[in-house]
Amino acid sequence: MSENEQTKDREQAETQTTEAEETIENEISSDEVIEGENAEVEKDYKAMAEEAENRYLRLRADFDNYRRRIQKEGEAKEKYRAQSLITDILPALDNFERALTIDSSDDSTGSLLKGMQMVHSSLLQALKTEGLEVIEAVGQPFDPNLHQAVMQVSEEGVESNTVVEEFQKGYRLKDRVIRPSMVKVNE
Structure with missing residues (x-):
């Protein structure tokens, strides 16, 4: 192999190494973006889950109150x-x-x-x-x-x-x- 070919091979290898490093850096930065988006989505999910649980608890309390009121009305009606x-x-x-x-x-x-x-x-x-x-x-x-x-x-x-x-x-x-x-x- 001639020196020119070796130089070209080295340059190609260096170019490939540089491209690989850039790709890795881009993947790392996109991973950070994805992680940030995941954290935001997770935060929104937790807020929605908490809101749904609060609505469920209020609905259950309303139903319990309704059931007690109907029971008292029935007892009074019978009495x-x-x-x-x-x-x-x-x-x-x-x-x-x-x-x-x-x-x-x-x-x-x-x-x-x-x-x-x-x-x-x-x-x-x-x-x-x-x-x-x-x-x-x-x-x-x-x-x-x-x-x-x-x-x-x-x-x-x-x-x-x-x-x-x-x-x-x-x-x-x-x-x-x-x-x-x-x-x-x-x-």
Whole structure:
């Protein structure tokens, strides 16, 4: 081999080495770019995953609240299922009580009155099994949640703000007031 050929071979080898070095440098810099892009993509992915998890947790909490609310509404509906029927029956019960205050002077009126008392007591018993309670009024302190004051009087020997007379009975279904007592209150 001549010297020229050897020189050409060396130059070619050097050129190839330089090209290889440049290629390696380009690959290293592109790897750094890719790594930077990967880090950015990973950061975006983590943010999206965190946001999705937060949305899921909020949705789950909303569903749990909804489920509890529906359950409470169902329990209340079951607890007070007889309220509308009882409210409709109360005027008839009041009429029974008014009829029972009539004096019976003869036997026929007495037997009719006794039959009405039996019907009244069985009606009251049926309502009590559903949870109906009579609100005690006379002699009790006035409570605006339980009593409706329609008159006010000034009587001696009776404490102030005490119910003196009851005009219409009040009723409560379990813990809910269906109808407050209409009362006369001492000043």
